[in-house]
Amino acid sequence: MVVKAQNHSFLQRAIDFIRNYNMPKQNPIIVWLRRDLRLADNPVLHVAVHSGKPLIILYIDELNKGRALGGAAEVWLHHSLTDLMKSISDKGGQLILRRGEAAAIIDEIIKETGADEVHWNRRYEGWAREIDEAIKTDLKSRALKVESHKANLLTEPWEVATKTGGFYKVFTPFWRAAKANFTVDSSLPAPGSFDCVSGVASDELNDWKLLPTSPDWGSKMMDEHTPGEAAAMARLESFLAGPVEDYAEQRDRPDDETGTSKLSPHLAFGEISPRQIWNETKDNDYTSDKFLTEIGWREFSYTLLFYNPNLASENYKSDFDKFPWDSDEAKVEAWRRGQTGYPMVDAGMRQLWQTGWQHNRVRMICASFLIKHLLTDWRVGEAWYWDTLLEADPASNAASWQWVAGSGADASPYFRIFNPFSQGEKFDPNGDYVRKYIPEIGRLPKKYIHQPWTAPKHVLAQAGVELGKTYPKPVVNHKEAREKALAGYKESRS
């Protein structure tokens, strides 16, 4: 048994030891938290606290199991865990941090403490389900109690099925059936206090080194985001206090970020549950179907991931396996860094790189550009977003990239190729969004801000812009790229 060095007298330590281990009121219960870093509306915590047993609240960094978190997501995780540790200790408990293989760690803690129950909230990635299933089988074979709980989706993937028993492959009937099917229960309150087993060894979060040091790009990201449960709820409430009413139109305006909820990283780390979002939105008597439909898309993406564990690595539609990708690494790198010469794309990619978040409308423009203008395999883009987005959601990221590529379920038709400058003119009409992230062309009049290459020489000179020097010329010609993409899609279908 590992006991942390503390300033307790020998007697006190002996009393603690006896109280905790020799004559326990009951055997402890292990609560394994994963991407459900919240106290409120958390079924696994609720069940465990109400069992009356002493708790061991555990978070495991599973290291190289599954897909390693991207850099931005690690920053978020650090702050989210910090916040959660504080709120648990404020209520008299402790969050135990461990690093390594989950099965071994859980086993070790069971041996040390005599815990006879393990609970967790379900997760849906293939690799994670395999781990969870193996642990469940093993513990059950040893007559220990194991329970998984529904917490992070409104509908489990197996709860919504077509008449023939399969999963839905088209969003609209999926969401219609899901809504007809489910009753959303009230959100659970946060536990009032925690009675945790003391003396269980825990890592120090700082030793996990989730934060970047030189350069410290992470703290700049945190200027625009506040991880944690309280901040998540505050963001939802401020969104519901106004912006939700104009969501259907305003969500398309990257020049006004208040138009979207920006809940994605909070949701991805489980700082807020879809049920809380659903209930709060309904409670406030808002009828924003459009906003709740986005929760529906998240549900749909998780269903796709559940039934297609390789959603992030394989074309959902296999006829895309023969698509003639023809990308140029230098141009892909220009895309990553926001140097394509198309202001709307560049502003978006710089926003992503600098802030760890990107506006939804811009995600489509940037993804379409990489795939259809640069003829790059969508997996290249998926990997970049996985690394740079704070949220790095395994389902939404993969499903959405496939959607844009046309290889996914219910996907965008292949001939839908976003025009990067007309999208800019439509959704950033004054160029404010572009100017925010591309100051070097900020003095261009709005007439040319989305197409600097069409500006007369004297206009460019007056704005201090020298194309090819202070800001790139377009890396590809829009019309030619579009025709090439259409030809490529045609070819892959023949």
Place this chain on the structure above:
DNA sequence: TTTTGAGTTGTTCGA
């Protein structure tokens, strides 16, 4: 089994 209607987010062309 066959049929029928529907399907997140767009662009371009020509009247």
Place this chain on the structure above:
DNA sequence: GTCGAACAACTCAAA
């Protein structure tokens, strides 16, 4: 400047 059609068939879901 505005508007409808074409893009090109295909898959899905339900009757």
